[in-house]
Amino acid sequence: xxxxxxxxxxxxxxxxxxxxxxxxxxxxxxxxxxxxxxxxxxxxxxxxxxxxxxxxxxxxxxxxxxxxxxxxxxxxxxxxxxxxxxxxxxxxxxxxxxxxxxxxxxxxxxxxxxxxxxxxxxxxxxxxxxxxxxxxxxxxxxxxxxxxxx
Amino acid sequence: xxxxxxxxxxxxxxxxxxxxxxxxxxxxxxxxxxxxxxxxxxxxxxxxxxxxxxxxxxxxxxxxxxxxxxxxxxxxxxxxxxxxxxxxxxxxxxxxxxxxxxxxxxxxxxxxxxxxxxxxxxxxxxxxxxxxxxxxxxxxxxxxxxxxxxxxxxxxxxxxxxxxxxxxxxxxxxxxxxxxxxxxxxxxxxxxxxxxxxxxxxxxxxxxxxxxxxxxxxxxxxxxxxxxxxxxxxxxxxxxxxxxxxxxxxxxxxxxxxxxxxxxxxxxxxxxxxxxxxxxxxxxxxxxxxxxxxxxxxxxxxxxxxxxxxxxxxxxxxxxxxxxxxxxxxxxxxxxxxxxxxxxxxxxxxxxxxxxxxxxxxxxxxxxxxxxxxxxxxxxxxxxxxxx
Numbered sequence: 001x002x003x004x005x006x007x008x009x010x011x012x013x014x015x016x017x018x019x020x021x022x023x024x025x026x027x028x029x030x031x032x033x034x035x036x037x038x039x040x041x042x043x044x045x046x047x048x049x050x051x052x053x054x055x056x057x058x059x060x061x062x063x064x065x066x067x068x069x070x071x072x073x074x075x076x077x078x079x080x081x082x083x084x085x086x087x088x089x090x091x092x093x094x095x096x097x098x099x100x101x102x103x104x105x106x107x108x109x110x111x112x113x114x115x116x117x118x119x120x121x122x123x124x125x126x127x128x129x130x131x132x133x134x135x136x137x138x139x140x141x142x143x144x145x146x147x148x149x150x
Numbered sequence: 151x152x153x154x155x156x157x158x159x160x161x162x163x164x165x166x167x168x169x170x171x172x173x174x175x176x177x178x179x180x181x182x183x184x185x186x187x188x189x190x191x192x193x194x195x196x197x198x199x200x201x202x203x204x205x206x207x208x209x210x211x212x213x214x215x216x217x218x219x220x221x222x223x224x225x226x227x228x229x230x231x232x233x234x235x236x237x238x239x240x241x242x243x244x245x246x247x248x249x250x251x252x253x254x255x256x257x258x259x260x261x262x263x264x265x266x267x268x269x270x271x272x273x274x275x276x277x278x279x280x281x282x283x284x285x286x287x288x289x290x291x292x293x294x295x296x297x298x299x300x301x302x303x304x305x306x307x308x309x310x311x312x313x314x315x316x317x318x319x320x321x322x323x324x325x326x327x328x329x330x331x332x333x334x335x336x337x338x339x340x341x342x343x344x345x346x347x348x349x350x351x352x353x354x355x356x357x358x359x360x361x362x363x364x365x366x367x368x369x370x371x372x373x374x375x376x377x378x379x380x381x382x383x384x385x386x387x388x389x390x391x392x393x394x395x396x397x398x399x400x401x402x403x404x405x406x407x408x409x410x411x412x413x414x415x416x417x418x419x420x421x422x423x424x425x426x427x428x429x430x431x432x433x434x435x436x437x438x439x440x441x442x443x444x445x446x447x448x449x450x451x452x453x454x455x456x457x458x459x460x461x462x463x464x465x466x467x468x469x470x471x472x473x474x475x476x477x478x479x480x481x482x483x484x485x486x487x488x489x490x491x492x493x494x495x496x497x498x499x500x501x502x503x504x505x506x507x508x509x510x511x512x513x514x515x516x517x518x519x520x521x522x523x524x525x526x527x528x529x530x531x532x533x534x535x536x537x538x
Contacts (some may be wrong), residue, residue, distance in 0.1 A: 009286070030286075030287060058401075058406065059301040059302075059304060059305050059406045060301065060304070061297050061300035061301050061304060061352045061353050061354075061355075062350075062352065062353040063292070063293075063294055063296075063297045063300075063352045064349070064350045064351055064352060064353070065294065065296070065351045065352065066292075066294070067273070067276070067277060067280070067289070067292065067294045068273045068277060070292045073292070076292065078291070078292055078293045078294075078297045078301070078352075079301075080301060080400065080401045080406065088401040088402060089287070089291075089401060090287065090288050090291050090293050090298075090399065090400070090401045091291050091292075092291060092292045099353070103305075103308065114290065114291075114292075124290075126291075
């Protein structure tokens with residue numbers, strides 16, 4: 001990805017900055033300058049908002065055929081998370097056995113490396129999520145965790 | 151508004167067509183379509199091209215001019231327009247031509263769809279397909295196109311109890327239909343057990359739940375119905391057309407076990423011709439994944455929400471069943487060449503309504519539907535055709 005394209009979203013990606021609409025009192029991620037539900041009245045009424053980073057899993061899958069740049073993570077869990085403030089986000093769930101991630105589980109955001117353009121290219125950092133409470137299975141020993149996520 | 155009919159079709163085999171370029175595929179199907187319609191290039195008022203990914207797979211944009219040029223249509227400086235809506239590009243190109251003729255701007259248009267997905271590596275073509283979802287906020291987060299459909303499938307399973315065997319039955323049925331289609335990429339049968347044990351791509355979706363990334367092209371000739379009658383053409387009328395959009399990202403939808411744009415586009419198509427789901431004799435569905443066919447059948451109103459998987463498993467959508475679905479083999483087994491897929495679906499319906507579908511002919515087929523969508527159904531386009 002080109003540098004400006006990543007750079008202009010840095011605070012959204014690093015710090016979960018989205019928007020709060022003063023007209024409808026609703027939250028949006030990623031940042032929007034226009035709330036479709038409020039129409040043009042919302043322009044100028046969308047303030048930056050930093051999400052708390054806590055939420056709940058709505059849907060999840062374990063990716064076995066990773067996309068380019070994600071091979072080192074595979075198999076990894078991709079989930080749709082509903083943040084406590086309302087908006088939903090697609091992200092990777094790390095530091096757990098991927099197949100144990102289920103809808104309804106509580107998660108919180110962590111700052112991680114997302115990838116890099118090439119071996120000498122720029123690094124991309126951003127937000128991933130971890131389970132607040134690890135499910136009780138036989139696989140939750142130290143060794144397995146290290147195997148899954150570095 | 152004027153009535154519009156399809157008077158000619160041309161289609162290539164779908165698959166790994168390494169010896170053929172995009173322009174060659176466009177030329178072959180275009181010529182086949184105008185030969186079938188028994189017209190000459192001088193009769194054509196406009197060209198519409200459905201293509202999704204030439205920019206990322208061939209480093210070639212401006213494919214409308216490219217195809218027009220190599221089809222010899224720049225001799226007459228024909229208006230040529232490319233339409234892009236991810237995998238719905240073909241269906242949407244058809245709709246643009248339909249509206250131009252119905253609106254009285256032109257009389258005859260050629261609508262072509264063409265795509266080359268195998269000139270690049272698997273990972274590149276797979277990434278090109280995922281550009282139909284939100285590149286910045288889905289793909290860049292590590293979500294593959296299959297993983298988004300896997301979340302949809304898992305959500306449908308949790309909501310309605312849809313099973314692994316029911317997903318496999320969709321793929322198996324489409325392979326059975328493809329075994330009777332000489333132009334299909336995979337013209338052979340596959341049993342449920344083999345499908346259920348194929349490699350995991352993104353849980354719960356396995357390799358044989360997923361449509362391939364194919365090369366292929368398809369073209370149709372559209373003509374104002376009154377003119378087609380004057381010219382004494384064999385024709386199939388487009389009686390209904392509907393289109394809808396939805397959020398680009400799956401995560402911005404309220405319910406993950408639905409694809410609402412499909413239902414809305416279908417409703418608009420039904421309203422435009424005053425027909426109902428029970429009037430249909432056959433349907434081509436955009437089964438880029440097995441789960442998509444199940445949900446689309448529920449959205450269109452063929453089955454109640456939660457019942458499509460069970461009814462399909464019982465054989466209601468198989469040739470000879472109550473409502474045959476994807477008699478071409480669908481995206482799964484005929485192949486999926488994004489820009490061409492929407493047109494290939496239309497051609498299957500035309501062949502069925504003409505009674506020229508050979509071994510896979512649906513008896514007494516009078517009315518058929520084609521449902522084509524892009525991304526996780528952020529664009530859906532539906533057409534209803536009737537034999538005259």
